[in-house]
Amino acid sequence: MNTTRGFTGPSRAARPGLPPGQYDAGDDWPVLSAEVTPQLAADDWTFRVGGLVAEPRTWDLSGARALPASAYAGDIHCVTGWSKFGVRFGGVSLDAFLDAARPLPSATHAVAYSHTGYTANLPLADLTGGRAWIAWDHEGRPLSPEHGGPARLVVPHLYFWKSVKWVAGLELLDHDEPGFWEKNGYHPRGNPWKEQRYSGD
Amino acid sequence: MTETAAPPPAAFAPPTRFAVPGRIEVDGRVAGAWQPATLTEIRRETPRASTFRLAVPGWAGHVPGQHLMLRLTAEDGYTAQRHYSLASGPDGSGHIELTLDHVRGGEVSGWFHEVARPGDRIEVRGPLSGFFAWPGDRPALLLGAGSGVVPLMSMVRHHRARGLTVPLRMLVSARGPEELIYARELGTETTPVFTRRAPDGMPVGRLSAAHLAPLLARPPAGGWEAYVCGSNSFAEHASRLLVAAGQPVERIRIERFG
Numbered sequence: 241m242n243t244t245r246g247f248t249g250p251s252r253a254a255r256p257g258l259p260p261g262q263y264d265a266g267d268d269w270p271v272l273s274a275e276v277t278p279q280l281a282a283d284d285w286t287f288r289v290g291g292l293v294a295e296p297r298t299w300d301l302s303g304a305r306a307l308p309a310s311a312y313a314g315d316i317h318c319v320t321g322w323s324k325f326g327v328r329f330g331g332v333s334l335d336a337f338l339d340a341a342r343p344l345p346s347a348t349h350a351v352a353y354s355h356t357g358y359t360a361n362l363p364l365a366d367l368t369g370g371r372a373w374i375a376w377d378h379e380g381r382p383l384s385p386e387h388g389g390p391a392r393l394v395v396p397h398l399y400f401w402k403s404v405k406w407v408a409g410l411e412l413l414d415h416d417e418p419g420f421w422e423k424n425g426y427h428p429r430g431n432p433w434k435e436q437r438y439s440g441d
Numbered sequence: 442m443t444e445t446a447a448p449p450p451a452a453f454a455p456p457t458r459f460a461v462p463g464r465i466e467v468d469g470r471v472a473g474a475w476q477p478a479t480l481t482e483i484r485r486e487t488p489r490a491s492t493f494r495l496a497v498p499g500w501a502g503h504v505p506g507q508h509l510m511l512r513l514t515a516e517d518g519y520t521a522q523r524h525y526s527l528a529s530g531p532d533g534s535g536h537i538e539l540t541l542d543h544v545r546g547g548e549v550s551g552w553f554h555e556v557a558r559p560g561d562r563i564e565v566r567g568p569l570s571g572f573f574a575w576p577g578d579r580p581a582l583l584l585g586a587g588s589g590v591v592p593l594m595s596m597v598r599h600h601r602a603r604g605l606t607v608p609l610r611m612l613v614s615a616r617g618p619e620e621l622i623y624a625r626e627l628g629t630e631t632t633p634v635f636t637r638r639a640p641d642g643m644p645v646g647r648l649s650a651a652h653l654a655p656l657l658a659r660p661p662a663g664g665w666e667a668y669v670c671g672s673n674s675f676a677e678h679a680s681r682l683l684v685a686a687g688q689p690v691e692r693i694r695i696e697r698f699g
Contacts, residue, residue: 242564244561248515273695274573274696275693275695426570441473
């Protein structure tokens with residue numbers, strides 16, 4: 241162990257729920273998009289599920305809102321090191337969209353893409369079973385543009401770069417295809433509990 | 442490291458191709474390994490920011506604009522990790538420099554500003570990410586605020602050290618002259634913008650369309666690659682000004698603090 245002289249860190253009441261190498265951001269919710277925030281009106285937002293599905297489907301915001309409401313209340317973890325506890329997102333479970341489009345048996349992975357063209361790849365198993373949402377509310381208010389409004393993907397059990405802002409669709413594939421950060425040196429899956437930050441972790 | 446190749450034609454392409462492509466490929470094996478680093482020098486830049494020079498014998502070299510991850514370890518095994526932009530250019534010296542703000546209550550920046558002294562050993566991994574990198578090939582328009590100037594200064598230093606002729610201009614915003622990091626090093630490529638207090642004869646105010654208009658009215662051949670670094674509010678402000686002045690959105694790279 242390479243101890244740093246004179247470094248003690250904070251008091252050691254380790255916060256349960258904090259993945260390795262993360263710190264508690266408290267009330268902050270940093271904005272970390274690498275591109276210009278798009279001016280995307282709620283009326284112009286659409287969400288498509290395509291690729292290896294029985295029936296490609298597209299929803300607008302009112303169509304998406306007509307699906308059964310579902311909320312996530314819990315923690316989120318950013319690869320840059322901060323975690324935020326007790327965050328509440330309101331929207332619809334991604335299962336509701338996938339059930340409508342019916343993934344083919346050959347579908348194993350997905351590329352989630354943004355209205356900006358940003359992409360992130362995910363195993364399909366990380367997007368099903370009540371572990372992923374399309375969210376348009378944060379703490380009961382409409383999601384702000386900087387945080388991905390009108391609507392974003394929320395996959396809270398993975399590092400948050402996977403939770404595509406201004407989400408435009410999911411393309412289901414029979415193989416893994418690296419997304420934007422994954423092509424820029426980041427880990428293909430991004431599990432914070434295994435500290436999968438960069439390729440090779 | 443090489444220029445990013447075009448993706449194979451079979452790859453899925455989203456219907457909107459708006460996102461900014463990466464600049465360089467990153468070697469995952471190099472980025473993955475923690476390496477010992479020894480602090481060799483501390484230089485004060487402003488009342489709140491200092492530069493920390495580190496000897497990293499195993500440093501693989503970096504491209505200006507890249508960052509690293511840094512780790513401090515307590516006696517009981519507790520570790521704290523942070524990402525910091527590299528301030529130095531890729532000079533092959535076996536040393537790298539970081540410039541850190543002293544964040545109130547910050548466990549890592551607090552250690553650097555209050556405890557650290559030459560000879561101390563820490564660990565680093567990197568360089569990381571190929572997105573905000575500038576290899577020195579395209580004309581560069583750099584917009585920074587506060588310590589957002591740090592990765593941009595790596596580009597300026599690289600430009601000077603290699604005697605590059607590709608155009609490079611920097612606009613850097615600071616509250617006042619005493620808070621302008623690297624003030625002594627800034628040259629004719631840089632226009633400082635003072636938001637609260639300015640030296641006599643210089644205006645006080647935010648970065649504005651008037652600062653960008655002359656640069657974007659007559660862009661260099663091939664156009665500018667814009668790099669924006671600072672707080673989220675600065676990044677939003679500066680990127681909107683760039684878009685309004687005609688800079689293509691896919692040629693604006695943003696690094697926000699967080």
